[in-house]
Structure formats: C-alpha cells, structure tokens
Amino acid sequence: MDKVERIIKAPAKINLTLDVLHKRQDGYHEVEMIMTTVDLADRIHLTLKDDNKIFIEVDKGFVPSNDQNLAYQAAKLLKDRFKVQTGVHIFIEKNIPVSAGLAGGSTDAAATLRGLNDLWNLNLSLDALAELGAEIGSDVPFCVYGGTAIARGRGEKLEHLSSPPSCWVVLVKPPLGVSTKDIYEKLTLSEMKHPDTGKVVQAIFNRDFHTICNGLANVMEEVTFHLYPQVRHLKERIWSFGADGVLMSGSGPTVYALVQNQSRAERIYNGLKGFVDQVHVVRILGSRHKV
Structure with missing residues (x-):
C-alpha cells in the first residue's frame, strides 16, 4: 500500500x-x-x-x-x-x-x-x-x-x-482542568469589559509588539479566577517575573506570557518550574498550514 x-x-x-x-x-x-x-x-x-x-x-x-x-x-x-x-x-x-x-x-x-x-x-x-x-x-x-x-x-x-511579531511564549498550566461549558454558563454579559479587538488587529498589522501586549484581554478570566483563585495568583506571579504581556488562554486554566527577550523568558520559566509542573517555553508560529 x-x-x-x-x-x-x-x-x-x-x-x-x-x-x-x-x-x-x-x-x-x-x-x-x-x-x-x-x-x-x-x-x-x-x-x-x-x-x-x-x-x-x-x-x-x-x-x-x-x-x-x-x-x-x-x-x-x-x-x-x-x-x-x-x-x-x-x-x-x-x-x-x-x-x-x-x-x-x-x-x-x-x-x-x-x-x-x-x-x-x-x-x-x-x-x-x-x-x-x-x-x-x-x-x-x-x-x-x-x-x-x-x-x-x-x-x-x-x-x-498576518503573523504577530516573533516572540517567546511561556505557557503555564496549573494542575486543574476547567470546563468551558461551566465558564460560559457563569458569564454575565451585561457586566463584562470587552476587549478592543480592532486595536490588537491593527497592532498585529503594524508588528507593534508593545501594543499587542497592552491589548491582551479575555472576558472569561474573571469567571475562571472566581472559581479557581489559584489561576489569578498564577497570572500575578508571572507578571512579577517581568513578562511583557500576560493572559489566560481560552477558558483556562493555562496562563501565558509574551516575552521578547529570551533570557527573560528563561527567567520566568525557572521562576515557575518549582511552582507548577507544566511550564513550556515556545515561539509564536504565525504561519498557516499547507494542504
């Protein structure tokens, strides 16, 4: 065959x-x-x-x-x-x-x-x-x-x-699982602060890393943080190590840092490795698949 x-x-x-x-x-x-x-x-x-x-x-x-x-x-x-x-x-x-x-x-x-x-x-x-x-x-x-x-x-x-500017991504997954369905059910649409999606799109087009980092936003964070306070603490801890931008991905619980400087990415990794088992330092890919 x-x-x-x-x-x-x-x-x-x-x-x-x-x-x-x-x-x-x-x-x-x-x-x-x-x-x-x-x-x-x-x-x-x-x-x-x-x-x-x-x-x-x-x-x-x-x-x-x-x-x-x-x-x-x-x-x-x-x-x-x-x-x-x-x-x-x-x-x-x-x-x-x-x-x-x-x-x-x-x-x-x-x-x-x-x-x-x-x-x-x-x-x-x-x-x-x-x-x-x-x-x-x-x-x-x-x-x-x-x-x-x-x-x-x-x-x-x-x-x-187009792809965002090349940078390091430190992914940190705490030892818990989150149900996306549960998070959606607890969202209060009338009270949420909406991201400025257009601003981030323009920043990607302009390859403006600083504005991308400032525009990172996820309306699910507050619900997940309320149910799992350790995810909020994790985000605060990552900020304290000097990341350029930090956000929870999807409904969580993974939190990631965007970092331009490799040595800083390694410092964040080392600072978290004793605290959380699943920590990965990777790159943004940006390019699309081919058939």
Missing part, C-alpha cells in the same frame, strides 16, 4: 483576545477572538490498515481512546462522507496539556483531517477541510488552517491575519 504512514504536527493555539458578544438562539455564544498558533504540538501518527476500521491509541491515559476523541471523530467523518474503504491506526503523542484552553483536542482533529486527506487521496482544499471540521468542534476550523485569525460566530467564521 503506497503512502501508508504520515506524522502530522498538531500545534496548540493561544488567544490574544477573547470576547463574548451575546447568547445566540441556537444556545451557543457569539464570540470574537484573535487566535494564533504556538510551537507546542502533539504529533499524530497515521498508519493505513487493510481491515477498514479506525483504531485510536493515545500515550496519555487520561485522554479518551474511543469515539469520544475528536481525532477519531475526524477520521470517521471523512471515512463516512467519502466512503473510504481503508482503515487507519491513529496514535496521538500528547505534548499539549489537556483541558487547558489550548485547543489540544481540536488541533488533533484538524491534523487528522489534513493527514488523512493526503493518505486517502481525497484532494480536499483547506477550506473544504475547515468546513468539515466545523461539524466536529468550534476551534477545529482555525486549527485546520493554523496561523493567526479573528474567529467569529461560534469560532468557525475566520478572517486570516
């Missing part, structure tokens, strides 16, 4: 802004947020099988290895929609923290779509894969493309942006 195996990188995302505009009639919330990919990635190993079945394996025990896994759902969607008669073994090498606000499950699904598009010779465009990804989860379309974008609607309507 030709082209029997592929290894696809599945990078994490962070939010530079996250705004919730209103509750929609379909029960979802209308969002507007800027997301960008960072160089912390899962690796998705895809191996074609003759038995016409989808088999999934994960190297971390707390990630589902059944039809609850979004990568499994991505493979099944492609297989059913295009009547593929070949099976696949999916092995997920997890590096992105789980339940962390970093789109770990969504990026695994997106990488599976891209990889199987190639292995199964489906010849679908990224646009077509993103449309399919929207059936799996709101963050999957962004993860199909990667790069930097404004996401609207449920997160599936994307406006692509």
Whole structure:
C-alpha cells in the first residue's frame, strides 16, 4: 500500500483576545477572538490498515481512546462522507496539556483531517477541510488552517491575519482542568469589559509588539479566577517575573506570557518550574498550514 504512514504536527493555539458578544438562539455564544498558533504540538501518527476500521491509541491515559476523541471523530467523518474503504491506526503523542484552553483536542482533529486527506487521496482544499471540521468542534476550523485569525460566530467564521511579531511564549498550566461549558454558563454579559479587538488587529498589522501586549484581554478570566483563585495568583506571579504581556488562554486554566527577550523568558520559566509542573517555553508560529 503506497503512502501508508504520515506524522502530522498538531500545534496548540493561544488567544490574544477573547470576547463574548451575546447568547445566540441556537444556545451557543457569539464570540470574537484573535487566535494564533504556538510551537507546542502533539504529533499524530497515521498508519493505513487493510481491515477498514479506525483504531485510536493515545500515550496519555487520561485522554479518551474511543469515539469520544475528536481525532477519531475526524477520521470517521471523512471515512463516512467519502466512503473510504481503508482503515487507519491513529496514535496521538500528547505534548499539549489537556483541558487547558489550548485547543489540544481540536488541533488533533484538524491534523487528522489534513493527514488523512493526503493518505486517502481525497484532494480536499483547506477550506473544504475547515468546513468539515466545523461539524466536529468550534476551534477545529482555525486549527485546520493554523496561523493567526479573528474567529467569529461560534469560532468557525475566520478572517486570516498576518503573523504577530516573533516572540517567546511561556505557557503555564496549573494542575486543574476547567470546563468551558461551566465558564460560559457563569458569564454575565451585561457586566463584562470587552476587549478592543480592532486595536490588537491593527497592532498585529503594524508588528507593534508593545501594543499587542497592552491589548491582551479575555472576558472569561474573571469567571475562571472566581472559581479557581489559584489561576489569578498564577497570572500575578508571572507578571512579577517581568513578562511583557500576560493572559489566560481560552477558558483556562493555562496562563501565558509574551516575552521578547529570551533570557527573560528563561527567567520566568525557572521562576515557575518549582511552582507548577507544566511550564513550556515556545515561539509564536504565525504561519498557516499547507494542504
């Protein structure tokens, strides 16, 4: 069998802004947020099988290895929609923290779509894969493309942006999981202070790192901070080490720092490593995936 195996990188995302505009009639919330990919990635190993079945394996025990896994759902969607008669073994090498606000499950699904598009010779465009990804989860379309974008609607309507200026990103995941659904349910839309998304978009266009850092904002922070005070304390601690900008990603609990200076990024890492187990120093990726 030709082209029997592929290894696809599945990078994490962070939010530079996250705004919730209103509750929609379909029960979802209308969002507007800027997301960008960072160089912390899962690796998705895809191996074609003759038995016409989808088999999934994960190297971390707390990630589902059944039809609850979004990568499994991505493979099944492609297989059913295009009547593929070949099976696949999916092995997920997890590096992105789980339940962390970093789109770990969504990026695994997106990488599976891209990889199987190639292995199964489906010849679908990224646009077509993103449309399919929207059936799996709101963050999957962004993860199909990667790069930097404004996401609207449920997160599936994307406006692509140029990449932010190159910088270091220190990702810090405290030892707890946060339910996005719980955070959404506790949002008080009338009381929230909305990010200036346009200002951050302009700063990205101008490659103005200082203004990007000043514009970092996430309306979910206050709810997550109220439920999990340790996340607020973590953010304050990161500021105290001299980060240029600090924000919680998604519904949390991961908090990240943007830092231009490598030695300062290393100082933040060293200052947090004894306090939190999961600390990563990575770069903003910025560039979009290719088919």
